Amino acid sequence: MASPIDDFYAVIPAGGVGSRLWPLSRADAPKFLHDLTGSGHSLLRDTWDRLEPLTGPDRIAVVTGRAHRAAVEDQLPGIADHNVILESEPRDSAAAIGLAAAILHRREPYVIIGSFAADHVIRGTRVFEFAVRDAVEVAREGYICTVGIAPSEPAVGFGYIKRGPELIVDGARDASLVERFVEKPDLDTAKQYLADRDYLWNAGMFISRADVLLAEIAANNPELHAGLVELAEAWDDRDRRGPAVDRIWPTLPKIAIDYVVAEPAADKGRLAVVPGHFDWDDVGDFASLAKLNSGGRKNDLAILGENARILSDAASGIVVSHTKRVISLIGVKDIVVVDTADALLVTTSEHAQRVKGVVDALKLTGRGDVL
Amino acid sequence: MASPIDDFYAVIPAGGVGSRLWPLSRADAPKFLHDLTGSGHSLLRDTWDRLEPLTGPDRIAVVTGRAHRAAVEDQLPGIADHNVILESEPRDSAAAIGLAAAILHRREPYVIIGSFAADHVIRGTRVFEFAVRDAVEVAREGYICTVGIAPSEPAVGFGYIKRGPELIVDGARDASLVERFVEKPDLDTAKQYLADRDYLWNAGMFISRADVLLAEIAANNPELHAGLVELAEAWDDRDRRGPAVDRIWPTLPKIAIDYVVAEPAADKGRLAVVPGHFDWDDVGDFASLAKLNSGGRKNDLAILGENARILSDAASGIVVSHTKRVISLIGVKDIVVVDTADALLVTTSEHAQRVKGVVDALKLTGRGDVL
Structure with missing residues (x-):
C-alpha cells in the first residue's frame, strides 16, 4: 500500500436525503446512512474507508446537518471532533464544500482538498486511489481537477464532461483540460459519447488547493466567499463558532458547487480532469x-x-x-x-x-x- | 316481503381457509370472516342476512370449526346455541352438511334443508330468494335441487351444470333435471356455454329434504352415513355429544358433497336445478x-x-x-x-x-x- 498524501485532506459533504429512494431514505435516515450494496456498511462508511488510504484517519472532514451528528459519529468512530463540520440547515454544496475549504485553509494554508459525495458507490478502490493521486498532482499545479468516470454504458441519467487538450503534469498519467460540461443526454447521444471516449461521467469529485477553490468562489460569488471567510475565522474558537453559524450560515446563497466553481473554472481553462477507470454509480433511484x-x-x-x-x-x-x-x-x-x-x-x-x-x-x- | 318458509332450514358450512387469498385469509381468520366487498360486514354475516328472510332467525345452522366458535358468534349475535354445530377438525363438505342434515332430521323429520357456502358473494338478494323458493318447491317433490347461476361471462374458473329435460313442479318456474356436471372449461368452450344458455355455474347450493339427502349419502357412502347417524343420535344430549364427536368425527371419510350426493344423484335423474339470475362469485382468488x-x-x-x-x-x-x-x-x-x-x-x-x-x-x- 502507498502511504497517505501529506498535504491532502478529504471532505465528505453528507447532506442530501435521496428522495428518489423513499421510503428507504428519510429526512432522519438519509441515503448516505444506508447500506445499499449489502456490504454491511453504510455508503458513508464505505466512502471513508475508500479515502483513508489517501489521507490517513485524521484528515477526513465530514460536513453534515446537526441532526445527523450522532449517526455520523456512530458510522465513523475514528473521526476527530474537529473534522465534524455541522450545518444548522442545508445550504447546498457550494456552501458546504466552501466552508470546509475555508476552515482547512485557515488551519493549513497550502492544503489540497478533495470533495467526495457521501452516497455514491465505487468498486475498484485501488484504481480510484490512482485517479485521486493523479488529480492531486494536477491540483498542485493550481488547477481545480475533477475525476471523470470512464463510461461503461450509454447512460442517460448522468451529466458528462467533455475532455479538451491534454495537460502535461508530472506524476499524472492522463490529465486534460475540461472543454465543457454536458447535460444528461438522450440515448442516441449517449451512445455517441460512449464510442467517442472523450466524454466522461461527472461524478462531482473536485480536487484542488483550498486557496484556489476559495479564489474561484470569490471571483464568482463574493457574497458567499465573504460569509465563508467570516465563518472560518470564528470556527476554531469554541465561544464564537455557534453564534457565527447561527448568524451567517442561514444567509449564505444556496447554490451548487458546479455553478460557483466547476463551470466558471472550465470556461477559464482552469478546470482539469483525470479519467477514473473504476465502477461508479450515484444510486440515484431504485x-x-x-x-x-x-x-x-x-x-x-x-x-x-x-x-x-x-x-x-x-x-x-x-x-x-x-x-x-x-x-x-x-x-x-x-x-x-x-x-x-x-x-x-x-x-x-x-x-x-x-x-x-x-x-x-x-x-x-x-x-x-x-x- | 314474503314470509319465511315454515319447513325450511338453512345450513351454512363455514370451513375453508381460502388459501388463494393468503395473507388476507389465515387459519385463524378464514375467508368467511372477512369483509371482501367493502359492505362493512363479513361474508358470513352477508350470507346470514341473505338467508334470514327465507328461514327466520332461528332456522339457520352454521357448521364450523371449534376454533371459530367465538368469531362466528361475534358475527352472528342472533344465532341460537343449538344452531352452532362444531367440528373438532375439518372433514370436508359431505361430513359437514351431512351432520347438519342428520341432526336436523332427528329434530324435525320432514325438514327441507338448503346448504349455502359462507364465503360467496351474491348481489341481487330478491332474485336469490325467488330461486331458493323455487328450489324448495322442487325439493318438496323428493329431488335434490341446486341453484345454477346463469352465466354473465365466459368464465373459466367455475364448474358448470348442464341442464337436461324440464321438470314441471307446482310453484317452480324454470326447473330442469341436471344432465351432468362439467369441469372448468377452456375459454372457447366457456364461450359456447355462454351462448348455449343450458349451462349454468355450479355454486354448490343444494336444497333437499333431509331424509332424501341422507338416503343419498347412505346409498353412496354407507360408512359416512352410519357415522353421521350415530353422531346425530348423541348430539342433543349434552353429556354424550362431546365424547361422540371426539370418537366418531375424526374417523369420517373426508370427501366433498359433490361426489357423495350431487354427481350420483344426477346420474340417477334425482338432481334438479333452477337457474339463478343474480350476480354470484366465489371470490376464489385475488x-x-x-x-x-x-x-x-x-x-x-x-x-x-x-x-x-x-x-x-x-x-x-x-x-x-x-x-x-x-x-x-x-x-x-x-x-x-x-x-x-x-x-x-x-x-x-x-x-x-x-x-x-x-x-x-x-x-x-x-x-x-x-x-
Missing part, C-alpha cells in the same frame, strides 16, 4: 439500486435487508426489506418493493424516477410523518 | 376480488381496508390494506398488493392462482407462523 445489486442479471430478484424473509416465484427486480415480515412476490417483473415499518412502495424500475413525485405528494397531503 | 371491487373498470385501483392510506400514480388492480402504513403504488398495472401486519403479498391478477403455491411453500419451509 432502478439504479436494482441494477447495482443484481450483478447485471436481468431476471434476478435482488434482496437488500438483514432480516429479509422473501419468497419469490418468477419475480425479478429488487426488494428492500426493513421489517421482519414475510414478503411474497409472484410473477412480477422488474418490480421494486420497499417495505419499511410505516410505509410501503411498490413500483417498477421503469417508473423509479417518479418516486420523487410521491414524496412531493405526501408533503402536500399532510402525510409528512413518513418522509 | 383476480376475482379485484374484479369484484373495481366495478368492472379495468384501469381502476380497488382498495379494501378501513384504515387504508394509499397513494397511487398510474396504478390499477387491488390493494388490501390491513395496516396503517402508507402504501404508494407507481405505474403498476393489474397489481395485487396485500399488506398485513406480518406478511406482504405482491402479485398480479394474472398470477393470482399461484398464491396457493406460496402457502404450500411457506408450510414446507417452516414459516407456518404467517399462515
Whole structure:
C-alpha cells in the first residue's frame, strides 16, 4: 500500500436525503446512512474507508446537518471532533464544500482538498486511489481537477464532461483540460459519447488547493466567499463558532458547487480532469439500486435487508426489506418493493424516477410523518 | 316481503381457509370472516342476512370449526346455541352438511334443508330468494335441487351444470333435471356455454329434504352415513355429544358433497336445478376480488381496508390494506398488493392462482407462523 498524501485532506459533504429512494431514505435516515450494496456498511462508511488510504484517519472532514451528528459519529468512530463540520440547515454544496475549504485553509494554508459525495458507490478502490493521486498532482499545479468516470454504458441519467487538450503534469498519467460540461443526454447521444471516449461521467469529485477553490468562489460569488471567510475565522474558537453559524450560515446563497466553481473554472481553462477507470454509480433511484445489486442479471430478484424473509416465484427486480415480515412476490417483473415499518412502495424500475413525485405528494397531503 | 318458509332450514358450512387469498385469509381468520366487498360486514354475516328472510332467525345452522366458535358468534349475535354445530377438525363438505342434515332430521323429520357456502358473494338478494323458493318447491317433490347461476361471462374458473329435460313442479318456474356436471372449461368452450344458455355455474347450493339427502349419502357412502347417524343420535344430549364427536368425527371419510350426493344423484335423474339470475362469485382468488371491487373498470385501483392510506400514480388492480402504513403504488398495472401486519403479498391478477403455491411453500419451509 502507498502511504497517505501529506498535504491532502478529504471532505465528505453528507447532506442530501435521496428522495428518489423513499421510503428507504428519510429526512432522519438519509441515503448516505444506508447500506445499499449489502456490504454491511453504510455508503458513508464505505466512502471513508475508500479515502483513508489517501489521507490517513485524521484528515477526513465530514460536513453534515446537526441532526445527523450522532449517526455520523456512530458510522465513523475514528473521526476527530474537529473534522465534524455541522450545518444548522442545508445550504447546498457550494456552501458546504466552501466552508470546509475555508476552515482547512485557515488551519493549513497550502492544503489540497478533495470533495467526495457521501452516497455514491465505487468498486475498484485501488484504481480510484490512482485517479485521486493523479488529480492531486494536477491540483498542485493550481488547477481545480475533477475525476471523470470512464463510461461503461450509454447512460442517460448522468451529466458528462467533455475532455479538451491534454495537460502535461508530472506524476499524472492522463490529465486534460475540461472543454465543457454536458447535460444528461438522450440515448442516441449517449451512445455517441460512449464510442467517442472523450466524454466522461461527472461524478462531482473536485480536487484542488483550498486557496484556489476559495479564489474561484470569490471571483464568482463574493457574497458567499465573504460569509465563508467570516465563518472560518470564528470556527476554531469554541465561544464564537455557534453564534457565527447561527448568524451567517442561514444567509449564505444556496447554490451548487458546479455553478460557483466547476463551470466558471472550465470556461477559464482552469478546470482539469483525470479519467477514473473504476465502477461508479450515484444510486440515484431504485432502478439504479436494482441494477447495482443484481450483478447485471436481468431476471434476478435482488434482496437488500438483514432480516429479509422473501419468497419469490418468477419475480425479478429488487426488494428492500426493513421489517421482519414475510414478503411474497409472484410473477412480477422488474418490480421494486420497499417495505419499511410505516410505509410501503411498490413500483417498477421503469417508473423509479417518479418516486420523487410521491414524496412531493405526501408533503402536500399532510402525510409528512413518513418522509 | 314474503314470509319465511315454515319447513325450511338453512345450513351454512363455514370451513375453508381460502388459501388463494393468503395473507388476507389465515387459519385463524378464514375467508368467511372477512369483509371482501367493502359492505362493512363479513361474508358470513352477508350470507346470514341473505338467508334470514327465507328461514327466520332461528332456522339457520352454521357448521364450523371449534376454533371459530367465538368469531362466528361475534358475527352472528342472533344465532341460537343449538344452531352452532362444531367440528373438532375439518372433514370436508359431505361430513359437514351431512351432520347438519342428520341432526336436523332427528329434530324435525320432514325438514327441507338448503346448504349455502359462507364465503360467496351474491348481489341481487330478491332474485336469490325467488330461486331458493323455487328450489324448495322442487325439493318438496323428493329431488335434490341446486341453484345454477346463469352465466354473465365466459368464465373459466367455475364448474358448470348442464341442464337436461324440464321438470314441471307446482310453484317452480324454470326447473330442469341436471344432465351432468362439467369441469372448468377452456375459454372457447366457456364461450359456447355462454351462448348455449343450458349451462349454468355450479355454486354448490343444494336444497333437499333431509331424509332424501341422507338416503343419498347412505346409498353412496354407507360408512359416512352410519357415522353421521350415530353422531346425530348423541348430539342433543349434552353429556354424550362431546365424547361422540371426539370418537366418531375424526374417523369420517373426508370427501366433498359433490361426489357423495350431487354427481350420483344426477346420474340417477334425482338432481334438479333452477337457474339463478343474480350476480354470484366465489371470490376464489385475488383476480376475482379485484374484479369484484373495481366495478368492472379495468384501469381502476380497488382498495379494501378501513384504515387504508394509499397513494397511487398510474396504478390499477387491488390493494388490501390491513395496516396503517402508507402504501404508494407507481405505474403498476393489474397489481395485487396485500399488506398485513406480518406478511406482504405482491402479485398480479394474472398470477393470482399461484398464491396457493406460496402457502404450500411457506408450510414446507417452516414459516407456518404467517399462515
